[in-house]
Amino acid sequence: xDHDMTQKEKHMNALNNFAERMKKDPxxxxxxxxxxxxxxxxxxKSDIAGTLITRDGSxxxxxxxxxxxxxxxxxxxxxxxKFKKDLQELRSGYDHALLGSxxxxxxxxxxLVELHEATRRIGSDDAPKxxxxxxGGLYNWMWKAEKHITxxxxxxxxxxxxxxxxxxxxxxxxxxxxxxxxxEAIRRARELNPQLMHEIYTIPSTKVMTEEEIWHxxxxxxxxLMKHMDWWSEHILKFLDDGEAKIGxxxxxxxxxxxxxxxxxxxxxxLFKNSKLTIDEVAYIYVKENKNA
Numbered sequence: 001x002d003h004d005m006t007q008k009e010k011h012m013n014a015l016n017n018f019a020e021r022m023k024k025d026p027x028x029x030x031x032x033x034x035x036x037x038x039x040x041x042x043x044x045k046s047d048i049a050g051t052l053i054t055r056d057g058s059x060x061x062x063x064x065x066x067x068x069x070x071x072x073x074x075x076x077x078x079x080x081x082k083f084k085k086d087l088q089e090l091r092s093g094y095d096h097a098l099l100g101s102x103x104x105x106x107x108x109x110x111x112l113v114e115l116h117e118a119t120r121r122i123g124s125d126d127a128p129k130x131x132x133x134x135x136g137g138l139y140n141w142m143w144k145a146e147k148h149i150t151x152x153x154x155x156x157x158x159x160x161x162x163x164x165x166x167x168x169x170x171x172x173x174x175x176x177x178x179x180x181x182x183x184e185a186i187r188r189a190r191e192l193n194p195q196l197m198h199e200i201y202t203i204p205s206t207k208v209m210t211e212e213e214i215w216h217x218x219x220x221x222x223x224x225l226m227k228h229m230d231w232w233s234e235h236i237l238k239f240l241d242d243g244e245a246k247i248g249x250x251x252x253x254x255x256x257x258x259x260x261x262x263x264x265x266x267x268x269x270x271l272f273k274n275s276k277l278t279i280d281e282v283a284y285i286y287v288k289e290n291k292n293a
Contacts, residue, residue, distance in 0.1 A: 011042045014068040018048070019105045027058040029080045030107035032116070038103045047072035050102070053112065056081050080109065087115040122178045128232045130175045134168055135225065135232070136251020141165040142221050149214055159209050162217050166201035169224065173197075176228065196224065225255060233261065240286035247283045262286045 005013070015037060022028050033050035036042045048071060056079045066073040078086075107113050122130060141161040148158035170189035171181030177192055190197040199220050203209065209217070233256060240246055245265035256262045262284045269281040 007044055007046075008040065008042050010069070011037060011046065011048060011071060014071040014073070015048055015105070018066075018068045018073055022052060023106055027055050029053045029055060029109050030112055031105040032102045033105055034102035047074045049074045050105070051076045051078055051083075053078055053080050053083050053107075053109075055079070080112065084112060084115055087112075087119050122175060122180060124178070127175055127178055129235055131172050131228070131232045132236065132252040133249075134172050134175070134251075135255055136249065138165055138168045138172070138221065138225070139251055139255050141168070142218055145214065145218055149211055155211050155214055156208065158214050159204055162200065162204040162209075162214065162221075165221055166197070166204065169200055169221065170197065196220070226259070229256075229259070229261075237261075237286055240284060243285065243287075245283040245285045247281055253284050257284065 015033065019031055022031055030053040031050060032053070033048060035049040036046040037048050037050070048068070052075055054077055059077045059079055061077065063074075063076045066075070102116075104113060104116055107116075141164045145158040145161035145165070148154045148161065167186060170185040173189040173192050173196070174181045174185050179188070182188075186197070186201060190201070200217055203213070204217060233252070236248070236252060236256065239248070240262060245267055247267060253262060257264055263286075265283045265285045266280045267283040268278045270276070270278050
């Protein structure tokens with residue numbers, strides 16, 4: 001009988017057996033799975049990854065690796081109150097993407113199901129913030145590609161950074177369409193924006209590029225950020241709208257500085273409460289005349 005089962009059926013059987021035992025324990029509130037089981041793309045070596053949501057104060061360890069019918073069960077444990085708080089606060093990043101692509105196997109708490117469903121969506125206000133949060137990583141790879149062309153004179157290694165850039169832009173495309181980024185982001189982004197992904201993903205992944213082609217791809221990436229800049233930068237400019245110098249993150253603000261939209265400033269910052277030691281911390285200021293210039 002076992003030989004007649006597909007790999008997906010074997011994994012589902014192991015998951016269901018495990019879930020039935022977990023559901024009976026009063027300490028367990030809910031069970032989530034992500035990764036291959038959530039996507040339905042399991043292979044022979046795939047594990048079953050997920051999280052058990054537990055009653056507050058009941059957890060004795062943070063994670064475990066178990067065996068169920070010869071299949072690895074790799075789970076974390078999260079207390080329900082903290083987990084709900086995290087769900088409410090998530091806006092972008094790895095945890096948001098992970099939970100956004102997860103599935104609830106069972107839940108004894110209806111409010112948790114509602115919160116989880118909300119996490120799977122990216123709202124109109126969240127999308128530009130999540131998009132901007134990706135810019136630091138993208139801009140870093142763009143700069144390294146440029147450095148390996150101009151300074152190190154290694155175009156093949158520069159091409160590697162373009163390949164890394166494509167993965168980030170794919171996630172940004174999903175965010176722009178209010179979809180949660182996930183490990184299938186490149187495939188989905190090729191559906192949403194085939195021309196862009198052809199230039200920044202297909203070409204760098206399938207041929208050795210010339211210096212001219214690498215520069216072209218860097219410019220395509222820059223044009224992409226510029227094209228959507230009014231949308232993703234609006235919340236940043238509102239944050240700086242009072243004309244005061246404020247401390248911000250490196251990525252999106254550095255890009256806006258390089259484009260002349262905002263200016264860098266310095267704020268003396270004391271590192272310790274009981275010491276006079278200070279550093280000049282990087283801050284930013286928005287001079288509205290810059291935008292109208």
